[in-house]
Amino acid sequence: MDAETGSISGGCPFTGHGETRDLLGRTNRDWWPDALQLDILTQHGLQADPMPDFDYAEAFNTIDYKALKQDITDLMTDSQEWWPADYGHYGPFFIRMAWHAAGTYRTGDGRGGSSSGQQRFAPLNSWPDNGNLDKARRLLWPIKQKYGKNISWADLFILTGNVAIESMGGPVFGFGGGRADVFEPETVYWGTEELWVDQGVETRIIPDEGKALENPLAAIQMGLIYVNPEGPGGNPDPLQSARDMRETFARMAMNDEETVALTAGGHAFGKAHGAKPADTFGGAPEGEALALQGFGWLNDEEEIAKGNITTSGIEGAWTPNPTQWGGDYFRLLFKYDYELVESPAGAKQWQPVNPDEEDMAPDARDPSLKVPTMMTTADMALKMDPDYRKISERFRDDQAALDDAFARAWFKLCHRDMGPKVRYMGPEVPEETLIWQDPVPAGSQPSDSAVSDFKSKVLDSGLTVAELVKVAWASASTYRNSDHRGGANGARIRLAPMKDWEANEPETLSRVLSKLDEIRGDLSMADAIVLAGAAAIEKAAKDGGHSIKVDVTTGRGDATDEHTDAESFEPLEPFADGFRNYLRTKAQVKTEDMLVDKAHLLGLSIPEMTALVGGMRALGAVNAHPTHGDSIGVFTDRPGTLSNDFFVNLLSMDTKWEVVDESGDEEFVGKDRKTGEERYRATRTDLVFGSNSQLRAIAEVFAENGGEAKFLDTFVTAWTKVMDADRFDLRCAKYHG
Known part of the structure; x- marks a missing residue:
């Protein structure tokens, strides 16, 4: 994945750093004033939803689930000319899509998350951290079109992430369907900042200045899902990155073990993209031309064919086997010393010193070429922070423990905002009831x-x-x-x-x-x-x-x-x-x-x-x-x-x-x-x-x-x-x- 991925702060969920504010912060109209505004058509109780009474849960239970999963599995290696798959496999790309659909959840007000398919709409569809995920969603359109309203976009995002993990040999704990789509942007306070992370906005935590992360926010900078992979505000300090990770993941309902498992498990797959400076490419989808039909960022066919893609700005794979689950992530993290370097896009990242050839990764477009692997500052935090390191070393030495921890943490990430387990639909709902599902024993009906x-x-x-x-x-x-x-x-x-x-x-x-x-x-x-x-x-x-x-x-x-x-x-x-x-x-x-x-x-x-x-x-x-x-x-x-x-x-x-x-x-x-x-x-x-x-x-x-x-x-x-x-x-x- 291209961007990475903390303590729940008590007190007022409406704190701020300035004058009295409202509950919206910057709105879509502020970010994209020239975008078509449809608010007038939802006045006086008019619906944006074309199916306001549709029962998504009931429809999901009628779907040919086995056939749907097979279609998604087939898509993983069906590389499209207009957006070729890295290593011939879309799995890592779809994991990132699902992760970023779910990862906006925050405990402060329960908003964000995967349960309504919000990634399709502004501002999320145009967040810097979601760069080029417009292509991931478009790759899924033929499957969504085939199965129609029987599966929501919200379910399809998460199920595709699960299938991607399975298709690369990774562990999956289960899946619950029945999420319902929305058809307009939800009102969520994402922050007051007037710039995105890629435009120089400050980090939201600066302890030396007494600046803490505002509730109910969880992301460290405007436009991020979690933390800046280069380090706080671009500062490549692994210990400060660990501080940010611990805070933001806790605000997304994850403890230290879950944080380490998710980070390592997610980075077992795929690569980050920083082939060229970001200003080489276009803008976000919401502000792009009509002819691009909802696409943003990179649209140049020649650049795409060459693999000259930039999202986070960091370039390279984490492991020598980017489409295969295993223990290479922790093996390499602890095997080598790492030096700070810059990607072709100018992002700060870490590279192993004198890596063995067998520990190098294939080129994403030409498997005959070998390139060095890399780690982000957020990855280095798992090695440098004492508490994270203990967990990381245990996972390095016990693959079964990592398998179980990642599967459970991924399931929690993707289902935390669905509420009670009784809302989960489908044949892969786990039998085990988990404490974070807030279980309630069955009651009896009084006369x-x-x-x-x-x-x-x-x-x-x-x-x-x-x-x-x-x-x-x-x-x-x-x-x-x-x-x-x-x-x-x-x-x-x-x-x-x-x-x-x-x-x-x-x-x-x-x-x-x-x-x-x-x-x-x-x-x-x-x-x-x-x-x-x-x-x-x-x-x-x-x-x-x-x-x-x-x-x-x-x-x-x-x-x-x-x-x-x-x-x-x-x-x-x-x-x-x-x-x-x-x-x-x-x-x-x-x-x-x-x-x-x-x-x-x-x-x-x-x-x-x-x-x-x-x-x-x-x-x-x-x-x-x-x-x-x-x-x-x-x-x-x-x-x-x-x-x-x-x-x-x-x-x-x-x-x-x-x-x-x-x-x-x-x-x-x-x-x-x-x-x-x-x-x-x-x-x-x-x-x-x-x-x-x-x-x-x-x-x-x-x-x-x-x-x-x-x-x-x-x-x-x-x-x-x-x-x-x-x-x-x-x-x-x-x-x-």
Whole structure:
């Protein structure tokens, strides 16, 4: 592969190094202002997806899987004149394509990764680190065309990487299909920098200047998948490169052993490309001419035929057998001393001193020629960093250990963002359940009478509506639709680290959970928590004169500490949760932006987000304020009753709002316009529903005469969506017989 490939930093996932920013950073319009803009055609609820209701998982289960894999295998050695295969085998090229499709995943917000085929769209299709992968995707088009919608591009990228490894004798742990394609760029914050890595942008870690990698980012420079293969900012220091690798891989859910195995395993195959200076070639696909039909970078047929290809700028193979799995990578890394040299493109790389002829690699186009192998600075880090070296030496001496570690790490890389194992489809899904899949034991379905009896006991328990709603929300709202982690199933709200999160008000949480455990009978705790919230909402609506039914599912299981990798759940901790008016400390992103971000991760629409905020305020389900208790944002004189009072009173012209000076524009006081008497306290996430024109338009619908019914309906729909967001055990049951 051409570009290479760390500790999960706690704290705010929205830190930055400058002025207050939004959650987008540089957008596609910023990078490519002349590109055709299609946003206007997705306004007012119009779909970009031509198949919005298509079931990719169901379709994948109908495919002739054996025939598909054979077609991909045949492609590996079917070298095309318009883009010839190095060494006559596309395997290394396709491994890089699959790796870079999956490698954008980051634990901070669960975004990125392989599960939606985003590599087809800007900015990823034009990242410097993805140079010439436009050709890899085009090589796959005849297969995608043949099998059509039965396999998504997202699945095809990863399956092709697996087949590539197998075709070269490498170990594979398994494959799970069922990923769904998207048809427009996803909104992901990739950073604030105005330059790409190949344009001189600084590295994101400079310890001497107190500069750390910003959360939720994982890549070390804008436009990279992992780290700069030449070293931090192009500095060929293996120890600093090890520092960057450890940080970025940890933010992508990999430990040291997985990092070493992936790096060595990936570099057992293929070569890096740096035949000529990068400015010899064209620009990225998104900014190129119409006649090139989506191709970028290198398009000169004569240069392509000669193998004069540049992507990372580093030139050469890592091993003497670039299309065969084995132990040559570590054998050469430790056999030779290496000297720093420059590639023909001017990139810094390492070359073995006085290599034996049998340890030299064949030329990628002419196998009769021999050329020196090389290592990148990132490779040298595996030899120079003490911890990486211990692992590398063990893998050098135990090929079976490397085989197993690489296969498992590759599987994790390619499936980490798919969520629960029940979402995996196909005949090659491994039987073994892995801790990073967040397993939850199967639950049992309670009877209607058991549910009814429990809800009656809840309402007689002495627990308040606000307490029950807050605990149910705390449990379910951990869900992220980016990587399908979190959620109410498993009731991990009882376990470390969730039970101790400040946002969950641990003392109150413990008391509520203890009472629910006392009265739940045969119900799982996961069901008890969700049903208790539903009972509280039904009561709160009844107290307001409305009869509603909150139909959440049952049959959840309870996870234990043994099912839970506690450290991996740390990035899910809420730094801010506007739904319960929680903010730990002021961040460099506006609190209302963080509310929108959380709503996006929960899969909520604008009306659903608005209804949930207003409803939880009316219910009094807000986190306690140090000086004002649970009254901030609760614009009603009947807290605990589900009503539209929040919207009615927010939009009333009887109240005038002023910022509380010492809050730094995070807290506001609402005063009676005539008397000056204080009526309410509010945060930014309260007042934005009257300030922002789009949100105010929704708030007006809920506040107007006759709007309460619409509000209640939207609130219940949104609440149920959040409570049931992670019920893949139900939604996917039909695929597994």
